[in-house]
Amino acid sequence: MVAMEAGFLGGLRGEAKETGGVSAIAAEMLTKGTKFRTAREISEAAENIAADLSGFSGRNSFGLRVRFMSKDFATGFRLFTESLRWPTFPGEELEKKRQEILGRLKLQKDDMTQSVILLFLKTHYGDHPYARNPLGTEETIRAITREDVEGFYRRWADPRNLVIAVSGDIGVHEALSAVRKAFGDFPRQAGFVPIGPMPVPEGGGIRRGEEPREKEQAHFLIGYTGARITDPDRYALDVLGSALAGMGGRLFTNLRDKKSLAYSVTSFSSEQVDPGFFAFYMGTSVDKRDSAIEDTLREIEEVRANGVTAEEFERAKKWMIGSYEIGLQSNSAYAGKMLYNELYGVGYEETFREPERIEA
Template sequence: MSGARRGMIRRFDTRRSSLSLLSRAQPILAAVLTVMTIALAPVTPAQSETTRIQRVVSPGGIEAWLVHDTTLPLVAMEIGFIGGSAQDPADKPGVGSLTASLFDEGAGDLDARAFQDRMAEKAIELRFDASRDMVGGSLRTLSENIEPAFELLRLAVNAPRFDDEAVERIRQGQLAGLRRRLNDPSSLASLGWSARAFPNHPYGRPVSGTLESVPTITRADLAGFARRTMARDNLKIAVVGDISAEQLAPALDKIFGALPAKAELTPVPDVVPQGLGATEVKELDVPQTSVIFGGIGLKRNDPDFIPAFVLNHILGGSAFSSRLFKEVREKRGLAYSVYSHLAPLDHAALILGGTATKNDRTVESIDLIRAEYLKLLTDGPSQEELDDAKSYLIGSFALRFDSSAKVASQLLQIQIDNLGIDYIDVRNQLVGAVTLDDVKRVAARLRENPALLFSLVGKPTGLTANGG
């Protein structure tokens, strides 16, 4: 990824601020949180309209969601093209990741140096990356530089150069990251889990590729990936800051109007994880064993997703009050941290979790995780646990909007999940309405197949490589 050459790792809800001027953008939070806080509280219909999340449609039919705020002269834009590394050729994992990393490494008549210099001159931040189901981009700029910023974005998505020098430089950065990963137990455990759970499926292949595949990726592979996956019909856009709907609408056509009307995506089949009930072991000479576990969850569009979300919080979603934390850390001191979360991918519904523990206590730890999961699915939570979980989830929701970058990311994700433009208004109401019967109903559904697949990397006592 392009951020790797700067020694940074990007995650969807984390944004770097390489320019001090842009780092001072965070006070936009005051105005945005004012907007969002209205949405988080019980509101009258008149108040609900003041959330100001506007659906902006360009003359050419391109849609974006906008939160217009003039508190600071800054604009943040998040874009997402549905597809991601699941569109990599089966024999060349890593194409999508390498492609995304090169969008800001020269485009149009600007080579990599000229493109980066143009961004630096105008205090513009532009970055891209790929996940399993999406190619994403982030733009940050002062509103006075919105025209050159939008022009650079236009060039990046429409005319990436993929010059040899840039390709080789970013390729070597990606390979260096893959080599470092060979000694990272947590990364290896996660990769091992995916490979075992999804054999012969795009989700089983590493997003960043392998040491064998990345050197074989050609310029034609990169250009072909961009051409097939970047189109108007699979594009989602969110914008926050000092730009009006009247300014944004024509800009959308200028930036994205020349993209193909339809993406040429390879169909990705829905899949359920394989190997449930198994324990995969990869030996690595380290004092602790890293553990990734997972099983069948619920998709985001499932009517029971919110009750499942609450149920997971009780299991392992809280750093201090979850059952796994209490049983694994507080009572037995087996690990410093242990967690679980729902992972609704586009084509698979998962519950995932992880921990790290001493090699000689690994078996005890994974047996306890299995037992606590099954106990929760069998007996359900107590009313007190449910009330505590709902209170935390409702109260902490505002933290998802504590920066302009997070606001834009949330607006984008809500679009991707097809939750509706009023989701921020209703989300806490949905959580608050969850009853004990709801979570017990979800627990019963998950109990139909409660087995978990464990992927371990270390030297766990009593276990051998390949699940022995």
């Protein structure tokens, strides 16, 4: 099995507010028609070799991933190359994708967990791109044109902005040779300027966002500015989040088991290219909301004042290392991790060092 991922810096950070969601559309349309094949022909060619070929996008990047059997490398790699280098973004496929994303936005509104996270990001990040929904809004998705999609792709699809990661049953020299041959003449865009750091709002006191719903549930998220992906403190925040969360964590024990305030509670760190966030999340009932918020704030103050115990600390590290190693059992997981580490400035080698970073 061989897994390959290609990523361009872009995503939300590369979008204009007026064309929100264009990154998601561009990425998902990479496999919907190329200079050489229609969407149907791409799908049939992938099915013939049992390959998984799909685009992806997020807050910091967009790109393409593929997985296929090593015996089908020539065909699988050709599909990957064509889709990444020569997409045509057909108008009829754009209309299909538009309707699909509008449907996903509707489902997203009904998901209380996703809704509260998006509300937090909007409240916390202000004018920064991270404040926006990666899928865009109904207004922007309806207004996006084929020219917007192609323009976004052309702006960021530059070899100086590209990382390709390969993992699986293929030799290093064979993989390098194939990539160099296929992408060695990938044209550079005139006037290309990479995305630099973007400041996030700082200070200004507590910011609160609220979105009333006619539901019996209440979801809230309390968050703070966190780490960049390149910050040395990122692992400390990950360990802290793990120490407090999980079925053995104090949040679950104190707020759910002992006080019955929550049916779901956790904490986590989300590192990004620009400063991310550290958050405490809870799902509770409307009548318990105020008490749940007060008790969560008490738990936060306790951690701020006294930290975590040695037992919590060691449990968290063991769980994180075990989860990391289990999560990298597939070639796809390895390729994805190497891609993001290299693309975001950490270096692909960090993929193999993460357990020792956590242990330290």
